[in-house]
Each structure stands twice: as structure tokens, then as C-alpha cells.
Amino acid sequence: MSSTTATRPGRYQRPNPREGFISWITTTDHKRIGLMYFWTVLVFFFFGGVQSALIRTQLAQAEQSVLTEEIYNQVFTMHGITMVFLVVMPFAAAFFNYLIPLMIGARDVAFPRLNAFSYWVFLFAGIFLYSSFLLGGAPNGSWVGYAPLSTDAVSNMGFYAIGINALGISSLAASINFIVTILNMRAPGMTFMRMPVFIWMALVTSFLLLFAVPIISTALFMLMFDGVYGGQFFEPATGGDPILYQHLFWLFGHPEVYIMILPTMGIISETLPVFSRKPLFGYAAVVFAGAAIGFIGFGVWAHHMFTSAMGPVARSAFALATMFIAVPTGIKIFNWVFTMWGGKLRFTTSMLFSIGFVSMFTIGGLSGVTHAIVPHNAQQHDTYYVVAHFHYVLFGGALFGLIAGVYFWFPKVTGRLMNETLGKWHFWTWLLGFNLTFGPMHMSGLLGQPRRTAVLPAELGPTVELYNLLSGVGLIILFGSALVFLYNLLASTKKGELAGEDPWDARTLEWLTTSPPKAHNWDKIPTVTHRDEFWHRKYAEDEAGRPVAVPAGAAEDVGDPRGDNAEALDEHIHMPDASYWPFVMVLGLVPLMYGLNFASAPLIAIGLLWAIIGMYGWIIEPLAEGDDDDPLDAPNPSATTGAVTY
Amino acid sequence: MAAGAHETSLGIDHRKLGMWTFLGSEFLFFGAFLATFLLYVQTTAGGPGVEIFDIPFTSISSFVLLMSSLTMVLAHNAHTQGDLRRMRMWILATAGQGAVFLGGQVFEFNVFVREGLTFGTSPFATSFYVLTGFHGAHVFIGILLLLTLYTFSLTGKVKPNQPLKTEMIGLYWHFVDIVWVVLFTVVYLIPELTVLD
Numbered sequence: 001m002s003s004t005t006a007t008r009p010g011r012y013q014r015p016n017p018r019e020g021f022i023s024w025i026t027t028t029d030h031k032r033i034g035l036m037y038f039w040t041v042l043v044f045f046f047f048g049g050v051q052s053a054l055i056r057t058q059l060a061q062a063e064q065s066v067l068t069e070e071i072y073n074q075v076f077t078m079h080g081i082t083m084v085f086l087v088v089m090p091f092a093a094a095f096f097n098y099l100i101p102l103m104i105g106a107r108d109v110a111f112p113r114l115n116a117f118s119y120w121v122f123l124f125a126g127i128f129l130y131s132s133f134l135l136g137g138a139p140n141g142s143w144v145g146y147a148p149l150s151t152d153a154v155s156n157m158g159f160y161a162i163g164i165n166a167l168g169i170s171s172l173a174a175s176i177n178f179i180v181t182i183l184n185m186r187a188p189g190m191t192f193m194r195m196p197v198f199i200w201m202a203l204v205t206s207f208l209l210l211f212a213v214p215i216i217s218t219a220l221f222m223l224m225f226d227g228v229y230g231g232q233f234f235e236p237a238t239g240g241d242p243i244l245y246q247h248l249f250w251l252f253g254h255p256e257v258y259i260m261i262l263p264t265m266g267i268i269s270e271t272l273p274v275f276s277r278k279p280l281f282g283y284a285a286v287v288f289a290g291a292a293i294g295f296i297g298f299g300v301w302a303h304h305m306f307t308s309a310m311g312p313v314a315r316s317a318f319a320l321a322t323m324f325i326a327v328p329t330g331i332k333i334f335n336w337v338f339t340m341w342g343g344k345l346r347f348t349t350s351m352l353f354s355i356g357f358v359s360m361f362t363i364g365g366l367s368g369v370t371h372a373i374v375p376h377n378a379q380q381h382d383t384y385y386v387v388a389h390f391h392y393v394l395f396g397g398a399l400f401g402l403i404a405g406v407y408f409w410f411p412k413v414t415g416r417l418m419n420e421t422l423g424k425w426h427f428w429t430w431l432l433g434f435n436l437t438f439g440p441m442h443m444s445g446l447l448g449q450p451r452r453t454a455v456l457p458a459e460l461g462p463t464v465e466l467y468n469l470l471s472g473v474g475l476i477i478l479f480g481s482a483l484v485f486l487y488n489l490l491a492s493t494k495k496g497e498l499a500g501e502d503p504w505d506a507r508t509l510e511w512l513t514t515s516p517p518k519a520h521n522w523d524k525i526p527t528v529t530h531r532d533e534f535w536h537r538k539y540a541e542d543e544a545g546r547p548v549a550v551p552a553g554a555a556e557d558v559g560d561p562r563g564d565n566a567e568a569l570d571e572h573i574h575m576p577d578a579s580y581w582p583f584v585m586v587l588g589l590v591p592l593m594y595g596l597n598f599a600s601a602p603l604i605a606i607g608l609l610w611a612i613i614g615m616y617g618w619i620i621e622p623l624a625e626g627d628d629d630d631p632l633d634a635p636n637p638s639a640t641t642g643a644v645t646y
Numbered sequence: 647m648a649a650g651a652h653e654t655s656l657g658i659d660h661r662k663l664g665m666w667t668f669l670g671s672e673f674l675f676f677g678a679f680l681a682t683f684l685l686y687v688q689t690t691a692g693g694p695g696v697e698i699f700d701i702p703f704t705s706i707s708s709f710v711l712l713m714s715s716l717t718m719v720l721a722h723n724a725h726t727q728g729d730l731r732r733m734r735m736w737i738l739a740t741a742g743q744g745a746v747f748l749g750g751q752v753f754e755f756n757v758f759v760r761e762g763l764t765f766g767t768s769p770f771a772t773s774f775y776v777l778t779g780f781h782g783a784h785v786f787i788g789i790l791l792l793l794t795l796y797t798f799s800l801t802g803k804v805k806p807n808q809p810l811k812t813e814m815i816g817l818y819w820h821f822v823d824i825v826w827v828v829l830f831t832v833v834y835l836i837p838e839l840t841v842l843d
Contacts, residue, residue, distance in 0.1 A: 110660040175667075179663075179667050180663045184654040190655075210670060210671045211670070211674055214674040215674055218679050219678075222682070225776060230765060230766040231765065232766055232769045233682065233769060238689070239686070240689070240769040241686075248678060
């Protein structure tokens with residue numbers, strides 16, 4: 001590390017602060033970027049939660065008008081946008097950033113500055129979206145943004161079209177980064193079928209993003225051109241077809257569902273084996289099921305549109321494909337159950353959330369299968385039954401699993417354990433509050449309560465009213481539960497019990513290094529000889545196949561990556577230098593976004609120029625020593641250590 | 647990237663793999679706009695339709711753009727041999743041909759607007775301008791990249807032993823070219839032949 005700050009005459013230096021505000025602005029360290037994603041997500045999660053509280057207050061009784069209809073529409077739209085694009089997706093990105101290099105035995109991602117760029121775009125696009133509240137009102141045309149409502153100025157959807165497109169840039173850059181990292185930077189010996197399932201799911205998710213983001217991007221550009229610049233894509237008066245928007249949106253939107261759930265499936269596939277003290281049941285089946293979901297996920301989008309004009313042939317085809325995609329998902333559920341079957345279960349908080357995921361996600365999956373049945377679907381369309389379904393898969397599914405991951409990897413990140421007593425309070429109140437909030441929606445939906453409607457109609461009767469009141473009570477419990485979680489998180493960071501290096505008796509590579517890991521992750525890159533490498537370094541098997549602890553240091557295969565000669569090795573490790581440019585370049589995006597939204601040519605010009613200047617700063621700043629741009633053209637000392645020096 | 651090709655798991659340089667990945671994504675971007683155009687190819691709302699295209703004119707500018715792929719290959723070839731002087735010549739030729747194509751597109755757009763095909767005339771007009779306009783923006787970015795490469799090869803930022811940098815821009819340039827081959831065929835030639843029959 002010391003070498004990266006060595007003076008090279010005649011060239012300006014890259015910043016390399018270790019602490020303070022500037023060190024976070026300029027960081028290219030995947031672990032720090034992961035943490036920034038995480039804390040930003042918590043802030044947006046709070047906003048999304050406040051919006052849900054407003055929604056439930058409005059619907060607590062029939063015919064209430066706590067909020068005006070205009071405000072209600074803004075609130076439910078921003079709730080959806082926030083939870084999908086600013087919470088669940090970047091929450092997964094936080095895990096990807098922190099864990100991918102550690103789990104594959106790399107020192108950083110393939111493009112560290114691009115990684116920082118992804119984060120800053122995400123942050124500023126999120127701020128841009130929220131600034132709409134101050135600039136004439138937030139988008140109010142729902143998170144799907146159906147045209148032609150969304151091309152009308154009354155819906156404020158310009159912020160939506162441009163903000164989500166910017167988030168797409170962030171996702172696209174991140175997906176390229178993770179794909180290259182996973183394909184190209186695995187430790188020696190880590191073949192594809194030795195990769196942890198979490199890495200597999202990260203890879204599939206990244207490919208889904210890679211191919212789904214450009215499609216939503218076209219749809220959003222069309223919205224923007226129609227709404228702000230007089231385009232005619234979705235204008236029925238001149239022959240434009242609003243159904244086209246639905247197709248483009250859901251061609252992204254359905255893969256997006258898997259983009260949100262696959263990272264969680266990866267997390268669960270890591271936690272369940274650890275807390276069952278068994279290898280994952282049917283590793284290959286889980287991996288191939290994940291990949292199959294990735295492929296089939298692109299062929300089911302129109303089940304969101306069964307009530308739109310499509311014709312019976314398309315409906316039948318998409319109904320079949322939708323039922324078909326339940327198969328690989330079912331395979332995974334069974335694999336997780338069989339992983340626990342006969343295992344030595346330890347009910348830590350992380351394990352409880354993992355089991356919570358499997359059971360809640362199964363409920364959501366089952367109600368999902370009912371949507372595949374076309375006549376049934378037509379009955380439920382735009383009712384609260386759909387709201388119940390997707391909250392069971394996204395909240396009961398994705399969020400439960402992500403929280404399981406937080407409890408599981410918290411000791412890796414901080415070196416301390418989260419408080420288990422508070423954790424169990426968190427889990428049980430979370431489970432209760434969740435089911436109380438979203439369970440009754442199944443019933444109120446089947447009884448006819450419409451989605452996205454500012455006033456609960458009194459003619460639906462007292463039963464539906466009671467269900468809505470129960471949802472409100474559930475939400476209050478969820479808020480209390482979230483406070484417990486937040487307190488636990490903050491308190492444990494400061495004074496949680498010290499975790500040691502392997503608190504869970506874990507299986508995968510990231511636990512092989514120190515907790516928290518050093519900036520360069522490994523003094524020596526480990527060589528991988530098994531799936532569940534770390535486990536195999538700790539345990540051999542006796543004749544009956546039971547694990548037997550290997551005495552420390554007796555593992556025959558490889559040296560300790562934290563090695564005794566760490567000091568000697570240290571000077572050959574080149575890490576990416578920090579850089580101002582990703583941040584500077586993204587600042588140009590701010591005037592660009594506002595310029596596009598308000599059709600202001602000067603702002604667009606300033607933004608573009610700024611971004612281009614930022615890009616040139618990025619290109620010409622000196623790279624870290626030892627890379628192929630080094631003027632000395634010295635033989636590269638880092639070649640044997642696999643260093644990252646971009 | 648110090649990690650040269652021999653140290654990566656797949657044996658491909660990170661940057662090259664990243665560029666291929668990015669281009670994979672770009673194909674869907676253009677694919678979705680092209681599908682939209684095909685949906686609207688006859689939705690002219692009483693305004694001009696495909697008969698407005700000047701096939702001979704666009705054929706010439708398309709030919710120029712295709713030839714720029716040849717000069718791009720020659721530039722990369724010169725760079726692999728460490729001959730920066732020849733590389734710069736071919737890079738300039740490539741950028742110049744790109745500029746000719748872009749000029750042709752600006753001229754063509756002007757003619758179309760004068761003939762009554764404005765951006766908001768019809769779904770046909772909007773989808774045509776957005777599709778070909780985004781392609782033009784890609785050509786423009788490609789020209790910027792080529793000129794940057796040219797400049798940096800003079801300042802020493804791009805060295806004779808780094809043909810990868812030319813190759814990367816070449817990959818992008820060929821991609822933009824291939825997209826135009828598809829667009830010219832599907833947007834200009836096929837509708838012109840079928841609709842006017």
C-alpha cells in the first residue's frame with residue numbers, strides 16, 4: 001500500500017486520504033462503497049416507510065380525506081419508486097460491492113472508479129427524484145408510469161422518466177463491473193462450479209440488469225420525448241400505441257422482479273448451510289435453477305398485461321411461461337428445505353430471517369402462480385390482492401433475506417456481533433407486523449378493494465374497512481420493529497460483542513481474512529481447492545462422512561492468506577488509488593437531469609460539458625504505479641500478486 | 647490495469663471484456679427502438695412516410711461509414727505493429743468518415759423537416775428521429791473517442807505498445823457500424839421496397 005503514494009516526479013498525484021470526508025468522496029474501495037450504499041439505502045428506506053405510513057393513515061377508515069388525492073397519488077408513486085429503485089436494488093448492490101471481491105478472493109472489483117461512479121449516480125438520481133416534491137410536485141402516475149397518463153404534464157412524470165433513467169446508468173455500470181469481476185478475477189482454483197451460490201446469483205442478476213436496463217431506458221426516453229419534447233410515441237390521436245409502453249416497461253419490469261429476488265436467494269443459499277452445518281443441498285440444481293430463472297424471466301412479462309388488448313394466443317403463451325417459471329423457483333425452495341433437513345440447526349437471528357424468507361416467499365410465490373391463470377388474473381387485476389402478492393415476495397422475500405444477510409455479515413464488516421436478544425425481538429415483531437400488514441390485503445383485494453385509489457369506498461363494507469385498519473396496526477408494529485433494528489445496528493457497531501474471525505463456523509472464502517478486512521483484503525491471494533473452501537480448510541471427513549476438525553495449520557493444501565510474512569508481501573500489493581473524478585463527473589449529471597426535465601438547453605449544455613470534462617479528468621489522471629501506463633515501463637512487480645491497479 | 651490478459655481468469659483483459667459486455671447491452675437499446683419504429687412504420691398521421699427517404703443519398707453516406715470500419719482496422723493493425731504515425735493517419739481518416747456520415751445525417755434531417763416531417767408530426771416521425779438520432783449520437787461519441795485517441799497518442803498517454811486502447815475504440819466503432827447496417831436495411835431499404843410496391 002505504501003507504494004501507491006510514492007512520489008513520481010513530473011506527474012500530479014492522485015488523492016489518497018485515509019480518513020475524513022474527502023476520503024469517502026474519493027474512495028474507490030469496494031468495501032467503503034458497499035457501506036455507502038447501505039447507509040444511503042437506510043435513509044431512503046425511512047422515506048419509503050413514511051410514505052407507507054401516510055398511505056395507511058389515509059386508508060385506515062373508509063371515505064377519509066387526510067391527504068388530498070393529488071398528494072396521495074404522489075405518495076404511493078414515490079413509495080413504489082423508492083422501495084424498488086432506491087431500497088431493494090441498491091441494498092443488493094451494497095452486498096455485491098462488499099462481498100463479491102471477498103468471496104472470490106480478489107482485492108477489489110475490476111473497475112474501482114466505475115464502481116464509485118455507480119454509487120454517485122445512484123445517490124444524485126435519488127436526490128433528483130426527491131427534489132421533485134419541492135419543484136411542482138412528485139411524480140403521481142405510479143411506479144409503472146403507464147402512458148399516456150405519464151406523458152401528460154399533470155402527472156409530473158418527467159422526474160420519473162429522467163431519474164429512473166439515471167438510476168439505470170448506475171445499474172448498467174455496476175452490472176458490467178460485477179460481470180467482469182466475477183468472470184475475470186476469481187482466485188486461482190475457483191472454477192465456476194466452486195463459486196459460492198451468492199456469487200452465481202450476483203452474476204445472473206448482473207446479466208439480467210445488463211439486458212433489462214437498456215429496454216426500460218428506451219421506454220423512459222420515449223416517455224421523456226413525449227412528455228417534454230412533443231414526441232408522438234404514445235399519443236393515440238396520431239396513432240401512437242400506449243400498449244407499446246406497457247410491453248417495453250414489463251419487458252424490463254419482469255426481469256426486474258428477479259433482479260430484486262435473486263440476490264436474496266444467493267444470501268439465503270449462504271446462510272442456511274452455515275446454520276444447518278450442512279453443505280447446500282443440490283448446489284448444481286440451485287445454480288442452474290437460478291440461471292433458468294434468468295432466462296425464462298425474459299419470457300413472461302405480458303402476464304402483467306392480461307387485461308390489456310393482446311389476444312388469446314399471447315395470453316395463453318404467457319400464462320404457460322409464467323407457470324413454467326414457478327418450476328425452477330420451486331426447485332430452489334425444496335433445496336433450501338432439504339439443506340435444513342437433518343441439519344444441526346442454530347436459530348440465530350440470521351437463520352430466523354432466512355427461514356422467514358423461505359416461508360414468506362413461498363406464500364408470495366403461491367399467490368403468484370394464481371396470477372398466471374388468466375381469468376383469475378382478470379378478477380384480481382389492480383386489486384389489493386396484487387399488492388399483497390408483491391409485498392409477500394418483495395418484503396417477505398427480498399427484504400427478509402437482505403436483513404438475514406445484514407445479521408450474517410455484520411461481524412465481517414465491523415468485527416462485532418449484533419445483539420441476538422434485540423435481533424430476536426426484531427425478527428418476531430417484524431414477522432408479526434409484516435403478516436398483519438399484508439396478510440389482510442389478500443382478503444380485501446378479493447373482496448374488491450382497488451389499488452392506487454385515494455379513498456377507500458364505503459360500499460365495500462365494514463369487513464374491508466377492518467382489514468385496512470389491521471394493515472395500519474401492522475405497520476405500526478413494523479415501525480417499532482425497525483426502530484429496534486436501527487438501535488441494534490448503531491449500538492452494535494459501537495459496542496457489540498467482539499466477534500472473532502469466524503463467529504458462525506462459516507464455509508466461504510470471505511471468512512478467511514480478518515474482520516473487518518484490511519483495505520487490500522488479502523496479504524496473499526488464497527488458492528481454492530474446494531467448493532466451501534473455508535470449511536474444507538477447517539474440517540476433514542471421517543469414514544461416515546461426518547466433519548472432523550483439522551488441527552490448526554495442518555490443512556495440507558495452501559498457506560495462510562494472512563501469512564507470517566505479511567510485511568514482506570505488503571509492499572508488492574498495489575491497490576487502486578482514490579479519485580475525485582467519478583464524483584466530479586456525476587456532478588455534471590445534476591444540471592443535465594434538471595435541464596432535460598425543464599427543456600432548458602443551457603442547463604443541458606452545462607451538464608454535458610461538465611460530464612465530458614470530468615470524463616477527461618478521469619482518463620488523464622495518472623493511474624496507480626506499476627500499471628501499463630507507468631512512464632518507467634518497469635517490469636510489473638504486482639504481476640505475481642494479482643493486484644488491481646486501475 | 648496492471649492485470650494483463652495472462653492474469654485474468656478468462657484470459658481476456660478486463661477492459662475488453664467490459665466493452666463486450668457493454669455492447670451486448672447496447673444491442674437491446676437499439677433493438678427496442680428499432681422494434682418501435684417497425685410498429686410505427688406506417689403510422690404517419692397523414693404526414694410523410696417512408697417515401698420521403700432518399701435512398702441514393704443515404705446509400706452513399708452509409709458506404710462512407712462502412713469504409714470507416716476498414717480504416718479503423720488499418721489503424722489497429724498499425725498500432726499492433728507499434729507504428730503510431732500510420733495509426734494516427736488511419737484514425738483521422740476514420741473520424742473524418744464518421745464526420746461525413748454525421749454531416750449527411752444532419753443534412754438529411756434538415757431536408758425531411760423542410761418537407762414536413764417534423765419531430766412531432768407522427769409516431770413514424772418521432773420513432774425515426776429518435777432511432778437514427780441515437781445512432782448519430784453514438785457516432786458522435788465515437789468521433790470524440792477517436793480524436794481523443796489521436797491526441798493522446800501525440801502526448802504519450804497512448805504508447806506504441808498499447809494497441810489495446812485502439813482495439814477498444816475499434817470495438818465500439820465497429821459496433822456502431824454494424825448497428826447502422828441493420829438500421830439502413832430495416833429502416834430505409836425494406837420499407838421503401840415493400841411499402842411503395
